[in-house]
Amino acid sequence: MSLPPSYLLLDPPLDPSGDDARSSLRRELARPEYHDTDLLQRLRDWLVRFFDDGVQSVSDLSGVPAFLLLLLLVGLLVAIGTLVSRARRTTRVRDRSAPALTDETITAAQLRARAEAALAEGRYDDALLDAFRALAVRQVESDRIEDLPQATAHELAASLGSAFAGHRERIEQAADTFDAVLYGDRPATREQASAVLALDAELSGRAVRR
Template sequence: MAPTPEEGRSWLRRELADPDYHDLDLIERILRWIERTLSDGLPSADEVPWAQTVAAMVVFALILVGLGLLVSRARRSPRAARDRDGDVLTDEALSAAALRARAEAAYASGDHGAAVVDGFRALARRQVERGRLAEDPGLTAAEVAASLEREMSLEGRAGRAAELFNEVLYGDHPATREQAEGVLTLEQELAVAR
């Protein structure tokens, strides 16, 4: 004879009140189930042939080396690239005239970003050659602009050119033809200024 719904609920309540259901919390029960599943499914160390053990260790070592290489590449920040190539005055032994010529060639070929970068570097190098700026390989574009703005009446044009230099070089922003032309014009004006 089947129990009535009320009897079924009563039996279920009594069954669930049994202490066996309450000795482990849910997390412990899940962890024990995972432990049982893994211990039943994995062979013991003496059951695995030595060749498979060595192969597994080699694969594990290769994975670790690969992860190490990925992490080392990921840790290279834009700051590291800036330290190497981002300074206004680089280790290149180019004169202002050579940098200007390179900027003009980039401008003529339509590479306006390179024209901005080399144009601003030509501007800074020329000011070093003229004695307005100190030869400092770590000189930033903002420092160049601030020094020139203090010394000459440029109405913020050097500051805008420095910002553009940074945006193009560090932010990978494209430069327009007009922007490149503006940097080259400023460089030419400063070249002839007394």
């Protein structure tokens, strides 16, 4: 029985060469979500070595096409990437209870100078973070708020809001922006960093309302 001509013209099943499959795997592994931790880097290296050393021979012995093994590996990596992404979001939420101030010994004036330098250089995230820290440290130095080294940004904002009732809304907004920038929700803008610097300047010239 002869086969129809159209059947004879069909392409053979996809079975890329070892080099093609390795290239595809490396392109998938190069995606940023697989580079977040040392553990994932080790997994990436192991998978590449595994594919280089063993996949082709396993394919030859079992009759499983190399492209199917490649798809299985890529599917595994996609699943790992999804888990890592979820873990990072969970970590960001958990870490929002971390202190807003760092362990470094630094004055408010030094923090403000660093913030102004970052602003001039276009590093708006650094500018905003240091501006908020300068604002808080300055009020601690002036004995207007209690020294709370383990306080979060919003705990500091609550103390500042009690001392400067007329600026409470702007202080809370600055704390919100601080957290959003620090924990990677969104980058700071020049206007936001400048606004926190301006707030620091205003509060430093005000008397405490009792």
